[in-house]
Amino acid sequence: MAYIENHCRMVSRTTDDYARMALTGCIAVTESASWPGYDRLTAEAFDDYFHHLTEVETARAAKFGIHHYTWIGLNPRESENRKLAGRVLQLIPRYLDHPTALGIGEIGLNRVTRNEFDTFVEQLELASDLKQLVLIHTPHMEDKDKGTILTLKALREHADLPSDRVLIDHVEEHTIEPVLDAGFWAGISLYPVTGSSPERGVDMIERYGPDRLVVSSSGDWGVSDPLAVPKLMREMRRRGHPEELVRKITFDNPARFLGQSPKFDLRHA
Ligand SMILES: [Zn+2]
Numbered sequence: 208m209a210y211i212e213n214h215c216r217m218v219s220r221t222t223d224d225y226a227r228m229a230l231t232g233c234i235a236v237t238e239s240a241s242w243p244g245y246d247r248l249t250a251e252a253f254d255d256y257f258h259h260l261t262e263v264e265t266a267r268a269a270k271f272g273i274h275h276y277t278w279i280g281l282n283p284r285e286s287e288n289r290k291l292a293g294r295v296l297q298l299i300p301r302y303l304d305h306p307t308a309l310g311i312g313e314i315g316l317n318r319v320t321r322n323e324f325d326t327f328v329e330q331l332e333l334a335s336d337l338k339q340l341v342l343i344h345t346p347h348m349e350d351k352d353k354g355t356i357l358t359l360k361a362l363r364e365h366a367d368l369p370s371d372r373v374l375i376d377h378v379e380e381h382t383i384e385p386v387l388d389a390g391f392w393a394g395i396s397l398y399p400v401t402g403s404s405p406e407r408g409v410d411m412i413e414r415y416g417p418d419r420l421v422v423s424s425s426g427d428w429g430v431s432d433p434l435a436v437p438k439l440m441r442e443m444r445r446r447g448h449p450e451e452l453v454r455k456i457t458f459d460n461p462a463r464f465l466g467q468s469p470k471f472d473l474r475h476a
Contacts, residue, residue, distance in 0.1 A: 208232055208440070208450070208453065208454060208457075208458075209232050209233075209234045209458055210231075210232050210233055210234070210436050210437065210440065210457040210458055211233070211234065211235045211236070211237075211457065211458055211461040211462060211465070212228060212233050212235070212236040212237070212423060212424060212426075212433070212436055213237055213394065213421045213422065213423035213461045213465075214237060214238075214239055214313075214342075214376060214394065214396065214423035214424070214425050215236050215237075215238060215423065215424050215425065215426040215427075215433055216238055216239065216241050216425075216426060216427040216428065217236060217238050217264050217267070217268065217275065217426075218238070218243075218256075218259055218260065218263075218264060219243070219244075219426075219427050219428035220426060220433055222267065224426070224433045225267065225268060225270070225271040225273060226271055227433070227434060228271070228273065228433055228434065229271040229272055229273055231434055231437040232437065233273055233436075233437075234272070234273060234274065234473060235273060235274040235275075235276065235471075235473055236268060236273055236274070236275055236276070237275075237276045237277065237278065237309060237461075237465060238260060238264060238275065238276070238277045238278065239277075239278045239280075239282075239312050239313040239342055239344070239376075240256070240257070240260060240277065240278050240279050240280045240281075240282060240312065240313065241282045241313055241344075241427065242282045242283075242284040242285060243256075243428065244428045244429070246284070246285055246288070247285060247291075248291075249291075250291060250294035250295050250297075250298065253281070253295045253298060254298055257279055257298060257299075257302040260277040260279070260302075261277060261279075261302060261305040261307055261308060264277070265277075265307050274473060275307065276307050276308075276309050276465070276470070276471060277305075277307055277308055277309070278308070278309060278310055278311065278312035278313060278342050279299055279302040279303050279305075279308050279310075279311060279312075280299065280311045280312045280313060280314045280330055280342075281295045281296065281299070281314065281326060281330065282313055282314070282317075282344065283313070283314065283315045283316050283317035283323055283327070283344050283346070284317045286314070286317075286322065286323045286326035286327060287317075287318070287320060287322045287323055287326075288322075289322050289325065289326065292322075292326040292329070296326075296329060296330065296333065299311065299330075299333065300333070300337060303337060303339060306470055307470065308470070309340055309465055309468045309470060309471060310334065310339040310340030310341055310342060310372075310468060311330055311333060311334040311337075311339045311340070311341050311342070312340075312341060312342025312343065312344075312374075313342045313343065313344040313376065314326075314327055314330040314331070314341070314342070314343060314344065315327055315343040315344040315345060315346075315354070315358055316344075316345070316346055316350075316354040316357060316358060317344075317346055317350070317354075318346070318350060319346060319350050319353050319354045319357060324357065324361065327358075327361055328361055328365045328366075331361060331362065331365055331366035331368065332365065332366060334366070334368060335366050335367045335368050340372050340373075340374075340464075340465070340467055340468055341368060341372065341373045341374070342374050342376060343358060343373065343374065343375045343376060344376055344377060345358060345375060345376065345377045345378065345382065347377065347401040347402075348401060351377075351379060351381070351382055352381060352382065355375070355378075355382040355385065355386065356385075358375065359385060359386070359389055362389070362391075363389075370389060370390030370391050371390065371391075371392065371419070371464075371467070372467055373391045373392065374391065374392040374393075374394050374421065374464060375391050375392065375393055375394065376393075376394035376396065376423070376425075377394065377395075377396045377398075377402060377425065378393045378394060378395060378411075379402075379403065380407075380410075380411060383395075383411060383415050384415065387415060387418075387419060387420075390419075391419070392419045392420070392421065392464050393415075393419060393420055393421075394420075394421050394422070394423060395408045395411055395412075395420065395421070395422045395423075396422075396423055396424070396425035397422060397423065397424050397425070397432070397435035397436065397438070397439055398424070398425045398431055398432075398435070399430050399431060399432065400430065402425060405435060405438045405439040405441075405442045406442055408422055408439050408442075409439060409442045409443055409446060409448075412443070412452075412456060413446075416456065417452060417455050417456055417460070418460075419460070420456065420460060421456070421460050421461045421464060422435075422436055422439055422456060422457065423435075423436065424436055436457055439456075439457070440453050440457055443456070
């Protein structure tokens with residue numbers, strides 16, 4: 208069964224990962240513009256990175272029959288550097304015009320600092336001015352609650368964005384409800400150590416889903432599993448969930464959210 212990998216940093220993955228994802232039914236992947244594991248020092252480094260996301264990965268994925276789409280934005284961690292943020296934000300609109308760029312992301316909070324918050328609000332305003340879809344990261348571990356509350360406050364007070372055009376990612380059992388109650392899409396990350404296991408993911412789908420809910424591996428340069436979505440599909444089937452529900456969570460829902468951008472088009476898949 209075909210599925211969409213809704214958040215995986217393919218720049219950090221090997222070509223073998225594309226092959227394995229294609230074999231398990233992945234037909235499209237969206238990549239969030241993220242922290243590469245170190246803080247970049249110049250805006251030029253982001254120029255190269257956005258070029259990589261919009262050109263290089265698209266071609267690499269196409270060799271395996273996978274549509275590669277990307278988000279463009281300044282990630283929460285590097286948002287702390289306000290001087291750099293000012294320069295990177297100037298680059299963003301040009302890359303958003305690219306035919307595979309679906310919106311602004313991932314943006315948001317990491318350590319929940321004043322600087323991160325200010326950069327976050329600026330990017331929300333940019334998204335609202337340019338009528339873009341938005342992908343928001345929420346902090347891991349002990350900062351998640353505080354970060355999610357402030358994220359929802361920023362969306363309420365600083366941005367004129369329709370709630371169904373915003374996906375708040377990396378929700379957990381204690382943050383999923385306020386996100387869904389506020390009308391936003393919620394993303395579950397199936398990420399070892401700091402995220403959910405496929406089993407916890409299915410528990411949340413059973414308790415809160417399946418509407419406005421998507422799942423992803425959040426695969427990146429760390430210990431992570433780009434096949435986490437098919438593993439969740441297997442767990443759903445093991446528990447006896449119908450194929451329509453498996454398809455809704457792993458294909459129909461992401462296609463509905465991403466399809467709000469006219470650029471997202473799987474007709475030639
Ligand atoms: Zn993230």
